[in-house]
Amino acid sequence: MQYPNNIKKNFTKLSISHGNRGxxxxxxxxxxxxxxxRTNRALIYKKPTPIGIVDVSYTNHKKIIEKAYFKEQSTxxxxxxxxxxxxxxxxxxxxxxxxxxxxxxxxxxxxQIRNVIKHGxxxxxxxxxxxxxxxxxxxxxxxxxxxxxxxxxxxxYIQEHAHIIKLGYQPPLDYLAVVDEIYFKGE
Amino acid sequence: MQYPNNIKKNFTKLSISHGNRGxxxxxxxxxxxxxxxRTNRALIYKKPTPIGIVDVSYTNHKKIIEKAYFKEQSTxxxxxxxxxxxxxxxxxxxxxxxxxxxxxxxxxxxxQIRNVIKHGxxxxxxxxxxxxxxxxxxxxxxxxxxxxxxxxxxxxYIQEHAHIIKLGYQPPLDYLAVVDEIYFKGE
Numbered sequence: 376m377q378y379p380n381n382i383k384k385n386f387t388k389l390s391i392s393h394g395n396r397g398x399x400x401x402x403x404x405x406x407x408x409x410x411x412x413r414t415n416r417a418l419i420y421k422k423p424t425p426i427g428i429v430d431v432s433y434t435n436h437k438k439i440i441e442k443a444y445f446k447e448q449s450t451x452x453x454x455x456x457x458x459x460x461x462x463x464x465x466x467x468x469x470x471x472x473x474x475x476x477x478x479x480x481x482x483x484x485x486x487q488i489r490n491v492i493k494h495g496x497x498x499x500x501x502x503x504x505x506x507x508x509x510x511x512x513x514x515x516x517x518x519x520x521x522x523x524x525x526x527x528x529x530x531x532y533i534q535e536h537a538h539i540i541k542l543g544y545q546p547p548l549d550y551l552a553v554v555d556e557i558y559f560k561g562e
Numbered sequence: 563m564q565y566p567n568n569i570k571k572n573f574t575k576l577s578i579s580h581g582n583r584g585x586x587x588x589x590x591x592x593x594x595x596x597x598x599x600r601t602n603r604a605l606i607y608k609k610p611t612p613i614g615i616v617d618v619s620y621t622n623h624k625k626i627i628e629k630a631y632f633k634e635q636s637t638x639x640x641x642x643x644x645x646x647x648x649x650x651x652x653x654x655x656x657x658x659x660x661x662x663x664x665x666x667x668x669x670x671x672x673x674q675i676r677n678v679i680k681h682g683x684x685x686x687x688x689x690x691x692x693x694x695x696x697x698x699x700x701x702x703x704x705x706x707x708x709x710x711x712x713x714x715x716x717x718x719y720i721q722e723h724a725h726i727i728k729l730g731y732q733p734p735l736d737y738l739a740v741v742d743e744i745y746f747k748g749e
Contacts, residue, residue, distance in 0.1 A: 420637055
């Protein structure tokens, strides 16, 4: 993958300990996307983290970044093309067992989710919680925040509305199997 | 836009001098994408340039990049969602008047163009040459390189097969008008 694994390592506090060789969620998704790419199943990439450059230098005509800081992605982290459709998603995890804090999802991300729905794309969140990885559709997410005043999504709502993604060996997280069921049923 | 304008500035050697207030091709596209976003026409973003991090430090719990280098994008630079369709493209320019050197397009970019076509997405190149901005479809590009052994695309081929993108004020480059004509004709 084009994305340097070491950048976000320390933002990811959890590792998947059961049945997935201790991989964190981001690595599992990157490896799954690599697998989908190699097997011609889909073209899905994690976007590089945008940076703000403060200082550069030149060595042998090569531009080197001497100081920079991380910026926030305007979109969700992953996007691409699957079965002729635009697909975009983000991956989130929490250690809290009873609810998923909405502070994990930035306002511009919620704005982007609404927009992808409006323009006819497939959009969802992959949420890891209680050692289970769920896919929550953008529609179910928007429906929740538009009808609830809570600052978190109850685990009950996730259990009732989200879809479990099975952990495996190749790919580690076969989320496209769930996408097939939700968005391409009967095709 | 999320993309720091200063990063790629010195890779862009040309400016659009006629009818476009001296903007370079990348800025014209970024402003056009901002316009499309604001007017709810499309969701198209330039991907941040991927970097390889060599060294980081922490100040007030904030991670600062102390040394890094630019990496090559695995995909084309721009992608997004338009009228329910996946769209991906790259922007290229040359000062040469008679042909467009294929060395401007990396092998992995050609691979990506073939892949987007295969998976049912819209893919093209935006080429600025002789003070004119053209849209060359991925199909016409692939057809050229598969049937020619030349190291460049003749300007004649571009004039005959590519579509002229009109320069304007808002958006500076209305490439979606051309996309409408090519990919959504009669819809």
